Amino acid sequence: MSLSDSDREIITTELGREPTRAEAALFENLWSEHCAYRSSRPLLGAFESEGEHVVIGPGDDAAVVALPDPDGANSETYITLGIESHNHPSYVDPYDGAATGVGGIVRDTLSMGAYPIALTDSLYFGGFDREHSRYLLDGIVDGISDYGNAIGVPTVGGSLAFHPDYEGNPLVNVACVGLLSPDRLITAKAQRAGNELVLVGNATGRDGLGGASFASEDLAEDAETEDRPAVQVGDPYAEKLLIEANEVLVEEGLIESARDLGAAGLGGASSELVAKGGFGADIDLNSVHQREPNMNPMEILLGESQERMCYEVRPENVERVREIAERFDLGCSVIGEVTEGNYTCTFERSEARHASDDSSGEKSEPRGRETVVDVPPEFLADGAPMNDLDHVEPKPEPANRDLPDVGLEAAFESVVSSPNTASKEWVYRQYDHEVGVRTAVKPGDDAAVLAIRETGTGLAVSAGADPTWTAANPYEGARAVAVENATNLAAKGASPLAAVDCLNGANPENPEVYGEFRGIVSGLADACSDLSVPVVGGNVSLYNDSVAGPIPPTPTLAMVASREGYDAPPTGLSGEGEIVLVGRSEGPLGGSELLAQSGGTDRFPTVPDRSGELIETLAAVADREETLAVHDASHGGLAVTLAEMVSRGAGASVTLDGDPIGTLFNERAGRALVETTDPDGVAAAFEGIAPTTRLGRATDDGTLTVETGAGTIDYEFEAIRDLRAVLEHELD
Structure with a gap:
């Protein structure tokens, strides 16, 4: 370890002498990027961190937020919210690196006087076909599960993504929620x-x-x-x-x-x-x-x-x-x-x-x-x-679309079976997600829901990012990350309260990298402002670069929301209602899983203009008696959303107009599928906020049938389940 010449000069001038060996080492660590945020702090003022429920915002070990009473006033029950990265350690030693990341964020919770009640983990690896990526995945999941299970804090959610640019530098971002009363703070x-x-x-x-x-x-x-x-x-x-x-x-x-x-x-x-x-x-x-x-x-x-x-x-x-x-x-x-x-x-x-x-x-x-x-x-x-770093604005998206020439059935199978969109059960079944008996909605859903019995409140939690989105367009991709997390929460009938972010980037001394990092900060800040969600804390991890190259800019967001009671609507279809799409069905394929597989290019779809109203309306619609199921539509597009909603006892029969590839596989954020017995009521609720489209009906035969102008997709539940079990097939 050694101080840079410029830092040593500043320190020597301030102290009036040369620092001792211990002082030099202390300054070298506390003035590092990891502790001092020397490259990112000038940008972080873009985030709005105040709000009616915020008790303590950025600057402490964890943020503190008051849960609202049913009438909207602050209750006497607080939660803490924090997030941290343990990226480099998890590459060097996957098991201990990930395990100590869990331990660190839990102690941040303790230092506020709170008792930890839930964890999320957002994990990013190189290509799933690489042996080293699987080695890291196995060790990191083991480290998280062994540590979290042993300390008795449930891991209730998170995300998992594979992208070739994480090959030399995986990311491990862990968030923790704690519970306390004002007198304990x-x-x-x-x-x-x-x-x-x-x-x-x-x-x-x-x-x-x-x-x-x-x-x-x-x-x-x-x-x-x-x-x-x-x-x-x-x-x-x-x-x-x-x-x-x-x-x-x-x-x-x-x-x-x-x-x-x-x-x-x-x-x-x-x-x-x-x-x-x-x-x-x-x-x-x-x-x-x-x-x-x-x-x-x-x-x-x-x-x-x-x-x-x-x-x-x-x-x-x-x-x-x-x-x-x-x-x-x-x-x-x-x-x-x-x-x-x-x-x-x-x-x-x-x-x-x-x-x-x-x-x-x-x-x-x-x-x-x-x-x-x-x-x-x-x-x-x-x-x-x-x-004071130089930056280069990210390159504009291509003007001419280069879309995949692929058959409808082949596209469906390749996207539904992708490790990025397939079932993550192999990961979360290794976690004890029920310890503490608060987990009302378990992993594998749009968002977890915790029972806060002290107030009769359901606390919904969502966390994650999509590197394909932010690699395609750092600004719009980061906006989509925020809207997608908020949509996950609204699908459980919950209204967003606050968020923390983990901003991961590569070497900021590279002007192109720093330009991308500035883009994700601005995009996340603007979207959270539009959603009226204060960003109450977070973590920055830069220098995620290796001989394999820089990582994609990765703005992990952990967001919480509240609802009255814990009985959230399910994701899976009941087989009894009509299926309504909220949001535009067609769109460009930029940032999509289908395009990533084919190596094509396209512009990234923008998020809805009235995203705050959209989220609040979706939360209200999700909580209606006529609503039978709600599922966020984003990763993998409508194809994956529909595939995830069918079960052995409930299927779907839908008809799609327009370009079937663009309609089925674009990943525009801020959309949801709603199964309802009152489709007219859903349309009326979103009038002037977002378009709605009746796609068809839920069925009781466990079959997904999608009629398009270019052919029909027809799969039974067992076939879809096998496609989505790629992690099970390859890792067990």
Whole structure:
């Protein structure tokens, strides 16, 4: 690890001296792209983060949102919402990289005083036909399932996408929802000088050393071997104990503020905690409980060992905190106190460490206590200069369409059986999605629904992105990601409340890459504004680049919505109503799965102009008694939507006008299929907002029949099920 010359000059000028080795390492990590958002922070002001239900927005470990009462007023029940990436670690070590991503976002939830109730995972891999992609998929899914199942937090949703440009750099984006009441709320803002800083959890080791710096550079060809020490090793059973201990600490009112130890380890958590409150700290590094001998100050400060929390505690409560930690078999160290001065760390070298230094041939430090860090906390935590990067606007879409010359039946089979649009049951059946007994709508649906019994509210959760969309058009593709997630929620009869984003991009120093990144930020911000959905927090992950090339710009969005009660309409057809399409049926094929398979080109379809009204109306229609089923229409187009709605006991007979390829396979966002006994009522509800089309009827024979001017598609449920089971066939 090393500071850049320009950063070292700024730091030396501010300190009036050269930084110590420990200070230089601390600045190098806290001023990294991963921690300081040096290339992205200038763009993030585009997001609207305030709203009537927002309690705490961006800047803390997680956002806090008040759930509405049935009359729309804020209730006394809050949720937390957070998201993070663990991309580079999951390439180097798929199992531990993904597992510790889950652990980190759960601890972000704990640090707000909340109890974690649900997880989502959005995963992106190289081509499914590549052996290495399958190796990564298997390890990452195992890591998520083993960790999440062991800590007792259900994984209820997410997304899975394959794209050749993730071959050298997969993405693992994990979101967590927590539950709390106003009296439990704590933040990562230190409250008072004189309070103690207490470290609770696993002992500190050398694993994950320099993880923040590692996450802020392109993956090298030898990353899987050379960067292994930068990947943390998770212990889900310790995390479960930490979850329960945190619950007791919060219930007894023993915590003044908290921060989990993630990127940049103890140095990052403790310095940011006190800086946020306008304080400093005196930290004794020897007091940190350690699991490896002869650790030096830099290792203690920056090791990213997992399952650790830093608490601010009043002096009179320290002994009680220690008792609770001991009850849960967790380590506990009083490592320092909050002060009015600088952020300082002292260290006394042991005889063994001194001898080790002597034997290495390096110049040894004198024995005795020394101050290894003495810096202004605000300068350390927030002083990184922002990058002023060049950008090139994304190339315009082709004026001439290059559409696939493919038969209707062949197109249907290739799209329905694509790993991108096929059933994801192979993944989510490995997750315990029912632990906690809140999951009212399980994975595999448009959105999960959690039963918040405290208020009688159903909390719908949707998460994901589509790299094919944003590769085709970063701005419009990102807008479509937001609208598609909102449509997923509305299909469950839920009205969107808030969202968090995970903005993944490649090397921002490449002007074309940075231009694409600017496009997804603007597109996501504009769409969320149109939807009146505040973006209350998020994560940025750049330098997702490797010898295989840059990743597509990937704006993962996790969005939550509320509805009265938990009895959401199903996705599958009942076999008793008419099928109505909400939204335009025809459209260009840009960004579609069919076009991606054929290598053709076309412009990307724009999202509806009145998307906010569309989503609210769809949520209301979904909740009507006459509505029998609702399904968002997006990935794979109407072909996949219809295929997903049929079952052994319910089929569909529909007729499509116009160009059958464009109508069946375009992926325009903001559309839905509604099975209803009142098609006229559906049409009236959307009048002036979105077009509606009666496509046909649901049937009771389990067969999908689609009549077009170019022929008929006719498949029984068993045949469709086999087409959609490609992950099962290839991975089991």
